Amino acid sequence: MRGKSLMVMGTASSVGKSVLCSAFLRIMKQDGYKVAPFKAQNMALNSFVTKDGLEMGRAQVTQAQAAGVEPDVRMNPVLLKPTSDRRSQVIVDGKAIGTMTAMEYHRYKPALRERIKATYDALESTVDCVVIEGAGSPAEINLRAGDIVNMSMAESADAPVLLGRRVRVAAGHRDAADGRGTRPREGRHHQQIPWRCEDS
DSSP states (O other): OOOSEEEEEESSTTSSHHHHHHHHHHHHHHTTOOEEEEOSEEEOSOOEEOTTSOEEOHHHHHHHHHHTSOOOGGGOSEEEEESSSSEEEEEETTEEEEEEEHHHHHHHGGGGHHHHHHHHHHHHTTSSEEEEEOOSOTTOHHHHTTOSSSHHHHHHHTOOEEEEOOOOOOHHHHHHHTTOSOOOOTTOOOOOOSOOOOOO
16 A cells, blocks of 8 residues: 655756745645655755754755745655765764765665665654655666665655646747747747746
């Protein structure tokens, strides 16, 4: 049986996953459901500090606001804050546990799986639906073995997945759409735009 969740992944970073998750959360809240965002692992230079003094990703704070709920560190159990081009501060359950290189973190990640699953289950038990955000692209083969945020999270939550992508739009097509400029050149292929928002 499927879990109480919906997951949004993208073909790359910056295709609009965060904004789309916020939109789904707001729609479901307006329809009377109690909802919450979740992203197993986020990477950001800056963080938000909860009322409990714990750190979490700002994107999930925005999503919590869309859902009409108080930001909760369970919505983002792992946060990576780059400290240089080679190291990141690792924050787990809102608390810094140290600074690691990419290789050190890759070796540490398997220990986080059960912790993330327990955190997700605890959050899911308090709401009608969780909207889960993936990270980057699930097709990054070099990251698949240690994945804790994309397909492995979808499987763990038993969540249906929506895959979003960015579509580049020809200038002529954009002009024609807003009533200005020239028509697209004949024979050029134009696709419908699923969304054109930026990740936060």
